[in-house]
Amino acid sequence: MANIRDVARSAGVSVSSVSNVLNGRTDQMRKETLLRIEAAMVELNYHPNRAAQQLKTGQAKMIGLLVPSIVNPSFAALAREVDLAAKNNHGYRVLLGNTYRQEDEEQAFLNDLMSHGVRGVIVVSSSIEKSHFAEAAQRGLTMVNYDGSSVGGSATNDMLYDSVSMDNRQAGRIAAQYLIDQGCREIAFVTEASRTVSRSHKIEGFLATAAENGLKDHSQVIEGKALTAYGDTEMAELGHHLAQTISRLEKRPNGIVAINDVLAIGLIAGLRSLGVRVPEDISVVGIDNISLSRLIHPALTSVAPPLAGMANTMVERLITRLNTPQIHAEEFLFTPTLVIRDSVIKRNE
Structure with a gap:
């Protein structure tokens, strides 16, 4: 069975370069190098040992998404955009939790994430101020709060969570x-x-x-x-x-x-x-x-x-703060736009 050293030798690169690809750190890598590494992985049928990676880092390459109900199409659309941003931009998977805004369901989902080595979660909740969110943050869970912004655009040392919201x-x-x-x-x-x-x-x-x-x-x-x-x-x-x-x-x-x-x-x-x-x-x-x-x-x-932009920001902030915990939480406020169709009468009709 091929290992990371075999991939590096076949691609003519260092082991650290292969590791960068496995962990989504390719923004500074030449495209030709990336293609050689990916081709070597395919040729050698190499699959990284995710369990070993988690044991080494204490984290799974996953994030959580807590929503009230996937039955609501707006939350389904959000889940899709978050999944695309996490997978395509960072190589992360998304674990989805339906909590119906029930405190016990929210708390259980946070506990499940922690027990599986997931250290970041995007939260859609009626109140991020609930004590179980603060307790999870104190235990090391990094959070981004969706659609709960109170001010927008400010950064304070006292904020536990990033906030991303439409205005x-x-x-x-x-x-x-x-x-x-x-x-x-x-x-x-x-x-x-x-x-x-x-x-x-x-x-x-x-x-x-x-x-x-x-x-x-x-x-x-x-x-x-x-x-x-x-x-x-x-x-x-x-x-x-x-x-x-x-x-x-x-x-x-x-x-x-x-x-x-x-x-x-x-x-x-x-x-x-x-x-x-x-x-x-x-x-x-x-x-x-x-x-x-x-x-x-x-x-x-x-x-x-602007759902895609909001999802990209949430995932980017979550992963950035997972990798650099000393970064302070911020609020991000996005401007909505009107899509005109046929359900409003036109003024001169």
């Missing part, structure tokens, strides 16, 4: 402003009632924009309560149910921002079943820009996060 206030602002620009004068933000940081910030941006346009008394937040906490797996059904609530309102909105695209899709289906036309009677804007948004009728206008 959620700006997302709410962009959606509200587009409805107003297209002539909507009774607007509403429709959401599940449980609050996360990101949900609160979207609502804040929406209400601030309404007030700035003289629509403070013509804007409202319409909430529905899911059966399970935060409603991550129930958004389409909740949107369909809330359509009935909206259709019965005395002051019915003619423009709606939905907390995410899945709720917006359920809402549009519910409104259609009640004979309410979208966008002729009510315009709808979603947030997240999931792939289904362009396939429904009418195709959904949505606020899009």
